[in-house]
């Protein structure tokens with residue numbers, strides 16, 4: 001009997017493996033199709049000055065308009081695009097699309113702030129990202145001064161020396177650099193000193209628990225103070241409630257982003273949102 005059970009377990013295991021690999025191939029094909037068929041879209045989430053409540057920036061966030069499942073968030077597919085390196089192509093696409101969109105928003109006089117674009121470590125490891133960046137700046141004629149590149153601590157700590165060189169080159173092009181999800185990625189302070197950065201983005205896992213939880217408040221305050229001492233700015237992510245905003249503003253955090261202001265929006269919804277609120 002025990003033997004049968006063992007055999008069944010084995011059978012089940014190989015079947016599961018097969019299904020998993022079919023699923024992976026299916027997913028990879030679907031993503032290649034998505035690139036070819038222009039199924040990706042850019043959503044934009046407003047970034048707000050916590051003192052003046054003005055709209056100061058937008059973060060570009062990738063969405064997949066799946067033919068059967070509708071609009072999918074990056075949590076459903078980004079890791080997979082990194083494993084398969086499809087993020088190199090998709091990342092180049094979102095960079096260009098975002099620059100075109102923001103140039104148009106500026107020209108239409110609807111928006112005059114900055115735009116933040118997320119980059120993955122896979123893009124810098126497996127492509128000449130600096131070259132892609134230069135080509136896109138030339139092609140879209142966007143003013144590099146309004147473009148901010150976001151990279152997570154974990155990617156940087158994976159290969160700090162390489163990132164330091166690359167980020168310096170990006171700043172030479174006129175771009176700004178923000179560290180995304182700050183506080184979650186084991187940053188070493190000695191590297192932080194060497195990194196050419198303009199902004200720390202306070203991760204929403206801390207923002208979620210302020211002002212009620214003391215430990216979260218302590219961490220948020222330390223990040224704000226650290227940034228102030230480094231002469232760089234701070235943006236808090238995931239602000240959902242007024243008491244979080246009040247706490248952050250009182251403690252010197254400069255900017256915020258979160259559902260309190262707006263969820264990420266399609267370009268046309270963003271335009272309506274701006275017209276209503278500003």
Ligand code: C2E
Pocket residue numbers: 045060061062073074075078087091094118119120150180181237238239240257258259260264
């Ligand atoms: P992220 O860069 O840290 O982006 C912030 C995420 O927090 C977004 O999720 C946003 O929708 C969500 N968010 C913002 N405000 C709130 C809030 O008040 N409450 C809650 N619960 N969530 C909030 P999203 O759009 O699903 O993106 C998830 C992650 O996927 C991003 O985290 C980023 O790491 C990655 N990602 C998105 N677009 C790109 C891209 O174009 N390239 C790369 N490499 N990664 C991307």
Ligand code: MG
Pocket residue numbers: 059118150180
């Ligand atoms: Mg980000």
Ligand code: MG
Pocket residue numbers: 180181201203204237
């Ligand atoms: Mg983040």
Ligand code: MG
Pocket residue numbers: 180181
């Ligand atoms: Mg993130």
